[in-house]
Amino acid sequence: MENIKIEINMQFCQMEELSVEDQELVKAAIGATANSYARYSNFNVGAALRLADGSIVIGANQENAAFPSGLCAERSAIFAAQSHHPEFAITTLAIAAKNVNGLMPLPVSPCGSCRQVILEIEDRYKSPVKILLYGTSGVYCINSVKDLMPLSFVDENMH
Numbered sequence: 001m002e003n004i005k006i007e008i009n010m011q012f013c014q015m016e017e018l019s020v021e022d023q024e025l026v027k028a029a030i031g032a033t034a035n036s037y038a039r040y041s042n043f044n045v046g047a048a049l050r051l052a053d054g055s056i057v058i059g060a061n062q063e064n065a066a067f068p069s070g071l072c073a074e075r076s077a078i079f080a081a082q083s084h085h086p087e088f089a090i091t092t093l094a095i096a097a098k099n100v101n102g103l104m105p106l107p108v109s110p111c112g113s114c115r116q117v118i119l120e121i122e123d124r125y126k127s128p129v130k131i132l133l134y135g136t137s138g139v140y141c142i143n144s145v146k147d148l149m150p151l152s153f154v155d156e157n158m159h
Contacts, residue, residue, distance in 0.1 A: 011141040029094040035060035049071035051088035057081040061136040074114040088124035107133035118145040
């Protein structure tokens with residue numbers, strides 16, 4: 001038997017270390033938390049993505065008493081972008097979250113369903129999506145969702 005070690009690469013930086021464009025996107029994600037409907041969990045998540053043409057699309061988590069009927073902020077933004085602008089790849093995705101105490105100190109990462117959707121966006125456009133995970137203590141900068149799920153499953157696995 002052979003052991004295999006899998007490592008991921010990401011950067012941890014402060015907001016002021018990000019490019020102006022990335023700072024703008026993180027601020028849009030923070031602002032999008034106000035659009036969240038999180039009556040049950042009180043965990044408000046905002047997402048903002050930048051399309052290849054430079055435009056920004058936001059999303060926010062939406063809960064429902066029938067819990068599976070809700071939608072995460074990341075998929076909310078991605079599906080809106082794909083519905084309105086399918087001709088443009090997503091280049092960057094920023095995510096921020098807050099609870100009753102305010103913005104989260106540590107960055108939060110996408111759930112498994114959101115990771116799969118981001119992975120398929122990368123596969124569809126043959127281009128990585130940079131992911132910015134915001135926390136008040138700093139930002140995780142990840143070059144591709146594949147760094148969050150190195151043993152991923154995409155269309156090419158089925159051929």
